[in-house]
Amino acid sequence: IFDLELKKVGKVFDNGTTAVSEFDLSVSKGEFIAFLGPSGCGKTTTLRMIAGFESISSGDMMIKGVRMNDVPPEHRPTSMIFQSYALFPHMTVRRNVGYGLEVKGLSDADRNAKVDRILATLGLEDIADRKPDKLSGGQRQRIALARGLVVEPDILLLDEPLGALDANLRKAIQNELKLLQKNLGVTFIFVTHAQSEALALSDRIVVMNQGRVEQISPPHQLYTRP
Numbered sequence: 001i002f003d004l005e006l007k008k009v010g011k012v013f014d015n016g017t018t019a020v021s022e023f024d025l026s027v028s029k030g031e032f033i034a035f036l037g038p039s040g041c042g043k044t045t046t047l048r049m050i051a052g053f054e055s056i057s058s059g060d061m062m063i064k065g066v067r068m069n070d071v072p073p074e075h076r077p078t079s080m081i082f083q084s085y086a087l088f089p090h091m092t093v094r095r096n097v098g099y100g101l102e103v104k105g106l107s108d109a110d111r112n113a114k115v116d117r118i119l120a121t122l123g124l125e126d127i128a129d130r131k132p133d134k135l136s137g138g139q140r141q142r143i144a145l146a147r148g149l150v151v152e153p154d155i156l157l158l159d160e161p162l163g164a165l166d167a168n169l170r171k172a173i174q175n176e177l178k179l180l181q182k183n184l185g186v187t188f189i190f191v192t193h194a195q196s197e198a199l200a201l202s203d204r205i206v207v208m209n210q211g212r213v214e215q216i217s218p219p220h221q222l223y224t225r226p
């Protein structure tokens, strides 16, 4: 059974724009998948359909064999991480990371245990009581990652999460993402328009163009044809 399956998934927006057509993909648990392609090719729309922030116009989307088309985002085993971090500036790091669990109504003790564990995993213990607006881009990105991971998703969805970082930080966060993949067994779906990033991170690359899948292959076979 696959972690994620897209079966001829399509998206037509209300204004008539076809953003995605007949998208087929099967992802195994713990795989790291990159969606690669130029701006406007449908990467973000596909990611948002998986998260449930965008409705699916045609086809089927399954997670662990369960059809997700009509399941709202908060009931899907997914977390989405944005390039803009989307952190609450007035809340401490700890509260930002625990917010999703707070909303779910977890007890303070349960929440703190989970938050402490993920803060330690990402090396954020020392800044747990600070506010995000005083922190660096790399720290903020780690906080956003911690907030996505603390709810223990099966699938982590990342929309160009490294775009705002300088080259050194990008490399450091890339390494952390690979470690998280190995240690937590989470499935990663990662949107990027940078080929180097897709090559560095993913087990398989989905090359998209004008709403269609052009190629799905491991990094070493990218753009080579049989």
Ligand code: ADP
Pocket: 013, 014, 015, 017, 018, 019, 037, 038, 039, 040, 041, 042, 043, 044, 045, 046
């Ligand atoms: P990418 O993430 O690859 O840059 P997007 O998924 O954002 O591409 O966009 C795919 C296509 O869908 C583009 O033509 C874009 O303009 C269009 N699009 C995205 N969001 C909307 C929307 N809410 N309404 C209409 N068209 C949209």
Ligand code: ADP
Pocket: 017, 039, 040, 044
């Ligand atoms: P990206 O290319 O990084 O995905 P965009 O600049 O294409 O981002 O889109 C930013 C936001 O605007 C997204 O939420 C997208 O859904 C929306 N959007 C993009 N194109 C259109 C469009 N033609 N009509 C309405 N909304 C759009």
